[in-house]
Amino acid sequence: MEITAQGLWTLIHGMGFGGLYLLACSGALVELYHRYSPTGEGPVSSRDESFLRAYLIVMSALAWLAVLSGTYIIYPWYRAVPPAGTSIAAAFPQLLLKSSPSTSGWHSLGMEWKEHVAWLTPISITMAAAVVLKYGHNLRSHPQLRAAVLCFTVVSFLAAGVACFFGAMLVMHAPVEGGRVIHLMDGN
């Protein structure tokens, strides 16, 4: 069982940072919607408040790690141009996708959308984290702020969802592979 270095980085980017971010989104949305509602029952404890603050900081870190690793580590491998005379398109994902009408859409729609829309995620969730850090339980008395934070968090979830969906589809049709081969274990 082996994996290439580029394949491992793609895994860390997509399933590590991106996938974890998507999983974390539902928790943040429930907390913001339910516990910080102006009509919420009982006070927000300092423990819960600290938890949400830490949770959103971790989400922001995941979002930044996802877009930075995607843009500066994976994307250069994806869009690499083969040297003159090279006929092996399989090692160059963008070229491979564009070489056939049945797969070119994964690049022209999928990657073109993903590479930009994904950046809305760290912007939105960093803003949400900053507002929660500043206001904490006082968000209950600022319902418009809470509503705006919720909306931006939903958009960050949608943007991350688009990026993850197309990331998975792109890996399926033209995986980023190459670099050092890492031997994981022997098979039977």
Next chain:
Amino acid sequence: MTIEKREAKIPANTDPLTNGSGAAAILSAGIGAFLLGLLSIVADKVASLKYLFVFYQPTGPLSGVTTMAIVAWLLAWAILEMRWRKRNVNLTRISAAAFLLLGLSLLLTFPPIAELF
């Protein structure tokens, strides 16, 4: 008498948390998101500017588009924070503007719409 004097020295908490800082964060996020969408189209459609956005060759124009949008977002945030942090602002209008910018950014980053320009 002593207690009264001591109490008088402690200012009452008459300055509740204003909404200015929150509004600054929300509007600047909208501005940053919109600029991301706008710059992605400019970098794609204006051939003469495309190469100016190449901050990191292996990533191409995407490096400049995202870097400039992030820098503009953080600058806008810092400026608005300085101006609004001690004030209560009209959050309805500011949120509406931020949502409009965010909605436009979603449209501008969608390739079939970007292709219209």
